Amino acid sequence: MSNDTDRAEGATLSRARPERVVIVGSGQAAVELAASMRRRRFAGSLVLVGDESDLPYQRPPLSKDFHPASRAAMPLRAESFYAANSIELRLGAVVERIDRDARVVVLTDGTLLPYDHLVLATGARNRVPAIPGLNPGMALELRTLAHAHSLAARLAELRHVTVAGGGFIGLEVACLLRGRDIEVDVIEAADRLMGRVLSPVMSDYFRQFHAKAGIRLWFSNTVGSVARNAARQVVMLADGTTINTDAILIAIGVLPNDALARAAGLKVDNGIVVDAQLRTSDPTISAIGDCAAHPNPFSRGLVRLESVQNAIDQARCVAAGLTGAPALYRCLPWFWSNQGSVRLQIAGLAADTDEPVVRGDPKSGAFSVFLYRGERLVAVESVNKPSDHMAARGILSAGLSVPRSMAADTRADLKGVAGEAALVQATSVV
Ligand SMILES: Cc1cc2nc3c(=O)[nH]c(=O)nc-3n(C[C@H](O)[C@H](O)[C@H](O)COP(=O)(O)OP(=O)(O)OC[C@H]3O[C@@H](n4cnc5c(N)ncnc54)[C@H](O)[C@@H]3O)c2cc1C
Numbered sequence: 028m029s030n031d032t033d034r035a036e037g038a039t040l041s042r043a044r045p046e047r048v049v050i051v052g053s054g055q056a057a058v059e060l061a062a063s064m065r066r067r068r069f070a071g072s073l074v075l076v077g078d079e080s081d082l083p084y085q086r087p088p089l090s091k092d093f094h095p096a097s098r099a100a101m102p103l104r105a106e107s108f109y110a111a112n113s114i115e116l117r118l119g120a121v122v123e124r125i126d127r128d129a130r131v132v133v134l135t136d137g138t139l140l141p142y143d144h145l146v147l148a149t150g151a152r153n154r155v156p157a158i159p160g161l162n163p164g165m166a167l168e169l170r171t172l173a174h175a176h177s178l179a180a181r182l183a184e185l186r187h188v189t190v191a192g193g194g195f196i197g198l199e200v201a202c203l204l205r206g207r208d209i210e211v212d213v214i215e216a217a218d219r220l221m222g223r224v225l226s227p228v229m230s231d232y233f234r235q236f237h238a239k240a241g242i243r244l245w246f247s248n249t250v251g252s253v254a255r256n257a258a259r260q261v262v263m264l265a266d267g268t269t270i271n272t273d274a275i276l277i278a279i280g281v282l283p284n285d286a287l288a289r290a291a292g293l294k295v296d297n298g299i300v301v302d303a304q305l306r307t308s309d310p311t312i313s314a315i316g317d318c319a320a321h322p323n324p325f326s327r328g329l330v331r332l333e334s335v336q337n338a339i340d341q342a343r344c345v346a347a348g349l350t351g352a353p354a355l356y357r358c359l360p361w362f363w364s365n366q367g368s369v370r371l372q373i374a375g376l377a378a379d380t381d382e383p384v385v386r387g388d389p390k391s392g393a394f395s396v397f398l399y400r401g402e403r404l405v406a407v408e409s410v411n412k413p414s415d416h417m418a419a420r421g422i423l424s425a426g427l428s429v430p431r432s433m434a435a436d437t438r439a440d441l442k443g444v445a446g447e448a449a450l451v452q453a454t455s456v457v
Contacts, residue, residue, distance in 0.1 A: 044351055045143030045311075046071040049132055051122045051287065052148035053077020055085070056316030056338035058103045060146055063346035065112045073114045074140055076132070080119035081172050082106055087335060089175040090199040091365045125291040127309055144311055144349055147288055147299055148342070151281035151317040151333060158275075160253040165260060167276040169196055181274060185209050189262050189272040191250045193220040195364045197278030198233070201242050202367040212243045212270050214250055214262075216279075223280075224362075224373070228383050229396050229408045233366070240367055250275065283318045283331060296320055298331040303355040305345050313348075315341035324357045325405070325423070326376050334362045359424040361416075368392070372416035375406030375423045384434040386415065395419075397434040404428040414442065421445030 048064065050057045053075055061073050077083065085101040109116045117134075124133040131139045153168045167178050167188075178200075188204050190197045193215030201211045217223075219230035220237070238244060251265045253275065262270045283298040294300040294308040298320030305313045305321060316338040320329040340358040347354045364371045369392070380398035387394030395415040398406040404427075407419035418441035422429060427447075433439040 045349055047141060047143045048073050048146065048349060049140050049142040049144075050075045050146045050148055051132065052150055052316070052318075053079060053083045053116070053118060054148060054150045054316065054338065055103065055335055056150070056342045057146070057148035058083045059339045059342035060148065060315065060346055061114045062104065062108075062112070063343045064350060065114070067346055067350040067352075069346075069350050071143075073112075074117065075109075075114060076117045076120050076122050076134065076140070078119065078121045079171060079173075082118070083116075084172055085335075086170070089172065090169055090196050090203070122287060125287060125312070127291055127312075130311065142311075144313070146345060147307070147312065147314040147318060148316050148338075149284035149287060149299075149314075149318045151283050153277065154280050154282050155277050156279065158250055158253055160255075161250075161275065162253075165253075165275065167274050169200060169276070169278065170281070178276075182207065182209075185273045187211070187259075187270075187272045188274050188276055189214065189250065189270055190276045190278055192276075192278035192280065193217075193244065193246075194223065194278060194280060195221060197276065198237065198366050199364060200276055200278065201237065202240065205240050205242055206367070210241075210243075212245065212262075212272070213237070214245045214248055214264060216247070216249050218246050220244070224377060226377050226380065226383050226396050226398055226406075226408060228385065229371075229410075232389050232410065233369075233371075236367070236369060281317070281333060283320075285318055288312075288314065288318075296329065298329075300329065303357075304348055304353060305341055305356055313345045315345055321356060323360065323376075325360055326378070330376070332360055334360065336361050359420060361420055369410055370413070372409045372413065373406065374409075374416055374419040375404075377406040377408065380405055384431050386434055387412065387437055397429070397431070399428075399431065402428065402431075404434070418442050418445040 050060055057075050061075055064073055083103045085103055088101045121135045122132050123135045131141045133139055153170045168174050187210040190201050190213045193213050197213060201213050204211050220233045221230055249265045250262055252263045254261045259271050259273060262272055285295045285299050288299040289295045299307055299314035299318050301307055301314050301319050301321045303322050305315055307314050317333045320331045323330045341356060344354055344356045360376055362373045377398050380400055384397040393411040395407055395409040395412050409416040422445050429444055
């Protein structure tokens with residue numbers, strides 16, 4: 028990822044300068060795009076259409092430190108921000124259709140919004156499987172503020188919750204529930220926790236951590252069916268085990284909201300397919316955030332990421348392109364999750380890696396796992412080690428690596444390597 032490559036690819040960068048920009052969605056990506064456009068002195072019209080009626084809010088606190096009493100949640104921006112920046116916020120409004128020939132989006136109430144450039148920031152929705160016997164009203168999920176309120180409203184009556192899915196959100200909520208003395212069983216279809224994104228060694232750390240907190244974990248198992256027994260529900264697992272429970276939280280992952288794009292004839296493949304500038308198969312339409320399947324220099328093939336970092340950085344990349352400074356999207360993916368007393372931070376993408384190097388002692392509750400492909404560092408997972416995480420971000424962003432022996436040596440100065448990496452990056456910009 029040299030600057031030469033940048034310049035060569037830069038020759039094909041689009042230099043469109045639209046006047047009217049419509050953004051579909053009102054989540055992290057949409058709001059950051061609008062804010063970034065104004066920071067870049069975009070003087071045209073900006074309309075943001077979101078189907079949720081709440082003032083745009085942050086999702087991460089919903090599964091971490093959500094306070095049931097606070098109706099306002101954690102707004103992404105103060106209400107006054109939108110008017111002050113001439114951002115037309117249409118909340119509780121659904122985009123039904125895109126007319127690409129006429130360059131208008133059509134809302135369900137018949138409103139037509141013309142655009143020169145359209146940005147799809149439609150996010151994702153929870154996967155909710157059809158489980159025999161499960162009354163949809165009895166299932167809990169967590170994606171929206173409304174979901175968080177439903178969960179909060181039931182907290183006082185819950186003695187036991189079954190969590191379907193041992194991923195980030197299922198485990199964060201399991202910790203919140205245990206913190207309130209609620210019994211929790213987590214049912215995971217794979218043979219380890221957070222297996223889609225974490226290394227086996229880190230999954231194993233979390234298995235022990237959650238088991239110690241009193242969370243019962245089931246692996247290679249699924250919720251097969253649900254029956255009712257007096258006031259409670261009985262969950263029947265695929266292996267025949269039964270669990271008496273008060274509620275079932277479905278947390279088995281998300282699906283991209285790509286139906287609008289598909290219906291408009293845009294290329295879709297587990298998300299809205301975009302190029303390195305985040306343009307869809309129609310160059311007047313971009314897609315960003317959870318809904319976008321994009322080429323990422325830190326991954327093989329197209330990838331769809333569900334993270335705040337990705338939503339923000341993609342928004343900024345598109346804002347740059349629409350204000351005359353086109354750029355390729357090449358940001359390092361990073362992520363965090365808070366589970367009980369553990370703050371997990373991940374830099375890079377851990378797929379297809381070799382033998383890991385553990386830095387520090389997992390028993391101390393503060394350590395990192397360095398993941399390599401051959402001799403190349405590709406990802407670092409840290410538990411309560413923000414200094415390792417920040418150093419890893421610097422090193423990986425610069426396309427650098429650290430030898431395995433150095434990664435394993437807790438006295439070795441990673442911060443120094445990250446500093447060198449920053450220097451390499453700064454001095455190679457001509
Ligand atoms: C409970 C929870 C905890 C999380 N914790 C973390 C974390 O710790 N760290 C982290 O990095 N990430 C976390 N994430 C993920 C992160 O919040 C998301 O990646 C990010 O919010 C994605 O932003 P987005 O704008 O792409 O999509 P979204 O936030 O999903 O916003 C898209 C919006 O578009 C709306 N929309 C869709 N279709 C239409 C339409 N046709 N018309 C109008 N509106 C439409 C949707 O309803 C939605 O409101 C968490 C997510 C959840 C749910």
